[in-house]
Amino acid sequence: MLLFLTVFVASWLYHGLGITIGYHRLLSHRSIKIPRFLEYFIVSGGYLCFEGSPIAWVATHRVHHKLTDKEGDPHSPRNGFWHSFAGWLFSPEYKTPKEQFPVVVPDLLRDPVYRALDPSNPKTQWLICLTVCVVFRLLILALLGPVALVANLLGAATIFIAAFLVNSVCHIPRFGYRNFETADASRNVWWVGLLACGEGWHNNHHAFPQSARHGLSWREFDISWYAILLMKALGLAKDIRLPKKQELVTGGVSTSDSDKNRRPAAMENIEGPVAALEKLTDMESRLTPDAV
Numbered sequence: 001m002l003l004f005l006t007v008f009v010a011s012w013l014y015h016g017l018g019i020t021i022g023y024h025r026l027l028s029h030r031s032i033k034i035p036r037f038l039e040y041f042i043v044s045g046g047y048l049c050f051e052g053s054p055i056a057w058v059a060t061h062r063v064h065h066k067l068t069d070k071e072g073d074p075h076s077p078r079n080g081f082w083h084s085f086a087g088w089l090f091s092p093e094y095k096t097p098k099e100q101f102p103v104v105v106p107d108l109l110r111d112p113v114y115r116a117l118d119p120s121n122p123k124t125q126w127l128i129c130l131t132v133c134v135v136f137r138l139l140i141l142a143l144l145g146p147v148a149l150v151a152n153l154l155g156a157a158t159i160f161i162a163a164f165l166v167n168s169v170c171h172i173p174r175f176g177y178r179n180f181e182t183a184d185a186s187r188n189v190w191w192v193g194l195l196a197c198g199e200g201w202h203n204n205h206h207a208f209p210q211s212a213r214h215g216l217s218w219r220e221f222d223i224s225w226y227a228i229l230l231m232k233a234l235g236l237a238k239d240i241r242l243p244k245k246q247e248l249v250t251g252g253v254s255t256s257d258s259d260k261n262r263r264p265a266a267m268e269n270i271e272g273p274v275a276a277l278e279k280l281t282d283m284e285s286r287l288t289p290d291a292v
């Protein structure tokens with residue numbers, strides 16, 4: 001039982017932080033800077049959780065931020081719950097075309113490791129990911145036995161499903177609450193926050209996309225943020241992006257016309273990835289390292 005619980009918790013953290021810190025806060029939003037060896041290790045947790053190519057993942061996510069709950073959003077519940085949960089994965093029209101990658105993910109294309117994990121044929125990309133994931137599980141089986149293998153699979157499955165819940169449940173008005181009057185439907189949902197290592201504070205995230213911290217108070221438990229603080233304490237993380245204190249106060253709670261211009265750029269009606277990246281740069285200017 002001890003082995004099962006230990007491997008389950010370790011797997012939940014390894015795969016969870018691999019997605020939340022690795023794929024999301026680090027690669028998608030550049031919320032922190034860490035040494036390259038550590039970046040690869042953390043990202044490996046997401047890759048070994050069947051998340052596929054980091055380049056394709058980040059491209060989809062950046063487009064989601066630019067077109068949130070609007071035409072072109074890859075996984076908005078406006079197209080139905082199943083579509084936002086997992087259905088979009090099976091709809092090629094919601095994938096960011098590879099010819100747009102140089103505009104949407106130019107930073108990741110410069111990295112040879114991420115390029116190697118993103119061959120031109122999508123089927124090959126998933127075959128590589130599946131093979132690596134299976135080999136990883138065979139190693140667990142050989143080194144730790146079947147109990148550890150089951151524990152790892154359950155930990156990975158929890159995180160795999162939790163990531164889908166963020167895309168779907170955290171954009172459905174009947175769930176959770178909002179701290180900021182963003183122009184999308186994003187919500188803070190506590191149980192998704194717990195399951196998904198802090199990613200359920202999704203309204204906060206859409207208000208401040210490049211903030212390394214999603215849970216903005218002690219009540220909004222964000223284990224990924226505490227992991228980032230640990231890395232900082234160990235001297236491994238720097239340039240940690242956070243909202244300015246003033247923006248946390250006035251970051252969108254008012255709905256008056258005079259404040260509409262202060263709404264997060266991701267909410268504005270933009271047409272495509274080029275405009276999206278311009279808005280991404282605009283958001284960067286609203287954030288400052290270590291502001292709180």
Ligand SMILES: [Zn+2]
Nearest residue numbers: 064186202206
């Ligand atoms: Zn979202």
Ligand SMILES: [Zn+2]
Nearest residue numbers: 028061065209
């Ligand atoms: Zn994001």
